[in-house]
Amino acid sequence: MKTIAITKYGSADEFKEIDMDRPVPQENEVLVKIHAFSINPMDIAGRMGALGTPFTDKWSFPLVLGWDFSGVVVQVGSQITDFKVGDGVFGSAKTAHEANNGTYSEYVATDTTELTHLPNGLTFDQAAALPIGGVTAYYGMNHSLKLQPGQKILIQGGAGGVGLFAVQIAKAFGAYVATTASENHRELLKSLGADKVIDYHKESPADVLNDFDAVFDTVGDIDTGLKVLKPEGKLITIAAQPTKEQKNASFQFTHGTGKDLDALAELVLSKKIKLEIQSLPFSVESVVAAHKSIEGRHTTGKIVIHEEN
Structure with a gap:
């Protein structure tokens, strides 16, 4: 699968497009084809090597960063009952995800702790901007x-x-x-x-x-x-x-759930939350630009990276 990854900690210019093995979902996980992901300040900390345990417990290089995502379920583990193949979903990947299992990628495998269904009327870009x-x-x-x-x-x-x-x-x-x-x-x-x-x-x-x-x-x-x-x-x-x-x-130690995501989605759909989003195409250049913008405090709202139609 195509990923945007780093091979060492450092500046935003370390990102490269790297082909990596698709993550395999465990029995309590779903595999999602990612349509969009957003970038957070914690991503910058991760890129610079400034995050510690539990984030980095399973990391190695090359490393795919990212947590927020939206997409479509393509595989479900044997214990999954609330989601099925074909469901539109959005949420946040596991805090301590494996090196090939961040969201700057085509696929992510994650448990359903902070995952929910994509409601009618919410776009993939909007949904990817919500989780963290x-x-x-x-x-x-x-x-x-x-x-x-x-x-x-x-x-x-x-x-x-x-x-x-x-x-x-x-x-x-x-x-x-x-x-x-x-x-x-x-x-x-x-x-x-x-x-x-x-x-x-x-x-x-x-x-x-x-x-x-x-x-x-x-x-x-x-x-x-x-x-x-x-x-x-x-x-x-x-x-x-x-x-x-x-x-x-x-x-505050945030312990979000799918119900929290549902509440946020409803606030967006009822126009009580207006999202400020800058959408960029899936590319190394987009991720580099997003990291530099957030790092330089030049960003208002969220930067979302999405697949090309």
Whole structure:
């Protein structure tokens, strides 16, 4: 099968097109013909050798990176009952996948922990953009923070891949949403429902916000986030490890499920989430360009790589 892989850790220019053996699904797995995959910041960390266990436990070179995908089931293991050959699906590959079993590829074999059916009306490109970024944000709003209508939340880093989801999901939950971003993202975030956009280059949220119920931190600025909370408020971060002194702060370990993906898909289909997607054709050049864009913080929303029609 055709893959876009690396033969050593390093820069984005290490990617090559390499023919590798197709992964073989285990009895509790499905094999999916990939139609599209998206690229996440953790992919960049993986390419640079900055991810440790459990991600790298089964890795060797050549290595196919990637987790998010959408496609069609072409084979099912003997224990699989909820999916059949021909089903459109989307989800996230196993955290600790084998070297030939990332999603920058024609096929992926994965269990069904974070897999669901592709609903009518959702495209393969849209579906591939949802899993890691969308589930991380949804898990934060729904499970970690248990956000309620009328509550006030600050989302630090609203224009990033996770932040854009978080702003829209928080609004769908009925919250008042403040967020931080650079001035050039103000209009986009306002159009997505943000009630207040703070240009972090010019002012600190701690100087203009107070008595907030929740903070969702995607940038690693826990101290500033804690300053806007009410005494019983809660901060969840996906970008730093809180110290013992930061008592109202917790790190989020995301454990997404197919039901979380279903909820995200419904929010997209009901137009409560607007996806910002840049779609590129399946090629080494596309993956290199995507990695460099994300690494240089030049990306708004998600970059999706899809097969040619």
